[in-house]
Amino acid sequence: MAPTGPADPPRTASEPAPRTPLSELAELHGVAHAYSPSPGRTVTAPDTALVAVLAALGVDASTPEAVRAALARHEAETAGRLLPPTLVCWGGVLPAEVAALPDGTRLGVTTEQGESRDRADGLPPGVHTLHATAPDGRTADAHLVVAPTRLPAPSGRVHGLLVQLYSLLSRRSWGMGDLGDLAELTAWAGRALGAGFVQVNPLHAAVPGDPTDPSPYRPSSRRFPDPVHLRVEDVPEYPYAEDQDRLRTLAERAGRLRDAVLRKGALIDRDAVWDLKREALAMVRAVPLGPGRQAAYADFLAEEGRALEDHATWCALAEVHGSDWRNWPVALRDPRSSATARARAELMDRVDFHSRLAWLTEAQLARAQRSARDAGMAVGLVHDLAVGVHPDGADAWAQQEYFAAGMSVGAPPDAFNARGQDWGLPPWRPDRLAASGYAPYRRLLRALLRNAGALRIDHVMGLFRLWWIPAGRPPTEGAYVRHDAEAMLAILVLEASRAGALVIGEDLGTVEPGVREKLRERGVLGTSVLWFERDWEGDGLPLPPDAWRADCLATATTHDLPPTAARFTGEHVELRDRLGLLAGSLDAERAAAAADVREWLALLSRLGLLRGPSGGAPASVEEAEIQAVHRFLLRTPARMIGIWLPDAVGDRRPQNLPGTWDEYPNWRLPVADAEGRPVTLEELAASPRLHALIDVVRAKDGRAGGPGSRPDPPRGAP
Structure with missing residues (x-):
């Protein structure tokens, strides 16, 4: 306590x-x-x-x-300890702890596959068990993580799109973007745009509520995806459901939800979408599976095992007792209690329903990744791993032994937030992870990488340390707790290499010295965002492109930052002023933001990246500036170039505005154009503005336009 x-x-x-x-x-x-x-x-x-x-x-x-x-x-x-609970063996080199064992210590290994060996060297990649017996009779078993030295770098430069899936509605969506839209997006972007990847927000299962928290970064489970993303009509049993009239009625209601968002300015209503999908999916589930589908479902249940059973049980119990398991009857708060086993048996129909939804969602995720690869994408889907889970949710209930009770993670005070941050996410206990050979972490990574060409890790610094805040205390009264970073990285490299996937670490903000170097050593790419890339140790001016790092995903903005159009026009300052979020006066903030823009535009102009009117001029100064930003990104050595999809159509609104809750519609906005009009996937595909920007990126070298083009002076320059 x-x-x-x-x-x-x-x-x-x-x-x-x-x-x-x-x-x-x-x-x-x-x-x-x-x-x-x-x-x-x-x-x-x-x-x-x-x-x-x-x-x-x-x-x-x-x-x-x-x-x-x-x-x-x-x-x-x-x-008295011979070995720590987990050891790391990079590239076949045994760790120092093994060399330091007493002379005469006998070693043996049980491999991940169950094979017994009397030597600890020459092991294949995997998590094996090392047995040690010292001459004095002491014995020890340790998990031995054998991982490749590093992940391979991307083959050549690749560009792609960044999008929050819920925000991308098509004419077939049921009120929010879904996995059918994602498959369509990857097929189009790969074939028509030459894109090598599409990065999406975390698709983790949410904690149901009234209303449900729309943030994809506070999930119930990181292990299983949320069935709200399902395209109901794409479930193979859909055409055979008994009450087709009822299904048509549900689809019509979903169409009204979609039209309210796209035509009437309504916000995306996740709960309303799920109410319709849940009813439709219950009807679809009543259709018996064919023999092949039944066999595939049985394989999925066997492969996922207790983790899926726990997740589906939590979902079923939450329908009866509410979503905060700590308020359930005492006996049900323990996932291993006899009372929970009885409740599971009594609710088996609902447990199977939620298990089936997990299977269907995985299948549609796999289809989206196949669509990406079939379209020629070198990477395909880039999934996003949230830094933690909601304390009320399924993972926190099912894995209680791995979570630190009474703790939340966040960030200490810094130059941007004098009070620090509390994210409301319970941390994993490093000691329990190590004792298990990082079993829950391994299972999590394996599940996420199954249908991904790359994995983005939010707040990747959390692999090294996290700021723990005791319950009831402000973020200023916390402390950093370290993980065994070598083990966390070794597991990450092992699982990503098995999946043939890249890893991108979100390493923005305050980063402990040595972290970026260690990540780069193991082949983990970083994240570089234009507006943060300045010579902070020198004159503070924007970094020229050749000073950027190569091992990164380079972007103009992210979901937590203003879109590029808002940055250039200063609209992000006006928005924060309306919401009372400015630290200083409006005039001072306007002046600082304008100075920031002028410095970047001056650099873009000096590099010849702003097109003149005779070089195939864009339709507006704003488009010219956004195109110039992306030409700049192409001049950097970055291995991956990401285009924030709303930037391609001039959207002004951030998807998330940190520091707000009810004041701003975080995670509920559709992609919109420069006038704030929502844009469908079909309209995106036909957008001249989008295609003009993609043409810039596909030029590859970031050079300014054709003969006669000249750089424009930065707006506001003398």
């Missing part, structure tokens, strides 16, 4: 933080007693935070006597 007394205030100094028995104990368990938010500055975590975090890790540090006892216990356990 977290302490309830007054918190010790964090100390800030330029000197190293003082060492105490408590801080020593914290460091031994991977809890940092201090951190450096910037060079020459050290912030010390409050003692109350250290005590609470250690308690969540099963270590009592509530009194000085308890701290001394815990230190003695840790020393004794470490002295």
Whole structure:
């Protein structure tokens, strides 16, 4: 339990933080007693935070006597231990812990496939069990992760689209973008645009609510996709459902939802969409599966095993008791209790319904990836892994032993947010992960990579450390907790290499020294966004393209940032002012934003990337500027170039505005044009503005236009 007394205030100094028995104990368990938010500055975590975090890790540090006892216990356990619970073997090189074993120690290995070996070298990639027997009779088993040294780099440069799937409606959507739309998008983008990938938001299962939280970054489960994304008509049993009149009525109601979004300015209503789909899918499920389909479903159930059973059981129990499992009857809060087993049996029809939906959704995801590859995409789908899960959801219920009770992850105070951030996501316990050989992490990655050509990892710095915040405390009163980054990276490289997939780490914001270098060493690409790429250690001006890193996905913007058109016009400042989000005065913020734009436009002009009227001029100055930004990205050595799909049609509205909840319609906006009119997938495919931008990107070299073209001066320049 977290302490309830007054918190010790964090100390800030330029000197190293003082060492105490408590801080020593914290460091031994991977809890940092201090951190450096910037060079020459050290912030010390409050003692109350250290005590609470250690308690969540099963270590009592509530009194000085308890701290001394815990230190003695840790020393004794470490002295008697032959091996840590998990070891990493990069490229066949045995780790130092093996070489340090006492002379005469006998080694044996049980491979992932169940084969017994009497040597620990020459092992195939996988997670094996290493057995050690010391001459003094001590024995130990450890998980041995054998991973390739690094992931291969993309073959040549590739460009692609970034889109939030729910926002991409077609004339067939049931009120929000779906997996049928995604398959259509990949087929068109690959064939007509020469795109090599399409990156989407996390498609994880959501926690149902009233209303459901629309954020794809606070899911119920990261392991299983959300059936709200299903294209109902594409389920093979759909044409054989008994009440076709009822299905037509549901489809007509869905059409009205779609038209309200596309023609009347309504927001995307996920819950209304799901109400219709759930009823239709229940009717479709009543159709008996053919022998081949039944066999495929049985294989899926066997492959997913207990994880799927747990997920479907949570979904069925949530329908009866509500979505917060901590408010369920006490016996049902334990997924392994006899009461839960009885409830599962009583609700078996609903458990099977949710299992079936998971199978159908996986099948449509696989179809979208096949569509991408059939269209010639080198990568195909890029899935997004959220940093954590909702505390009320299925994963938090089913995997309680792996989550730290009473903790939430977030970010400490920084230059952009003086109060820090609390994301409301429970963290995994590093000690429990290591003891299991990172089993839940492995299963998660394997599931996500099954239908992906690449995986984007949100807040990839979380593989190294996360900011833990005790329940009831502000983000300022937290502490960093470290993972075994070598093990986390080795599992990631192992599973991605098995899937033949790339990995992209979202490494924006405050990044601990050495993290980007370690990721690059293992072949994990970074994320570079135009507006953040400045010479922060020098004059602060925009970085010229040849100073950018190569191992990255380069983009103009993201779902959490203003679209490029809004950035150039300053509309993002006006929006934040209307919502009361500006840190300074409106005039000061306008001036800062305009100066930022002028500096970038000056660089674009000097490089000759702004087309003049005689070089096949775009329809507007704004389009010329957006095209110039993408020519600039092509001048960088970045291996992947991403186009934010709303940028291609001049959309002004961010999909998410951090710092808002009800004040702004986060995650509920359709892709729209420069006038705010929603644009369907079919209209996107015919958009001259989009095709003009794609023509720029397909030019590959980022050079300005044909003979006679000349750079325009930046807007507002003398």
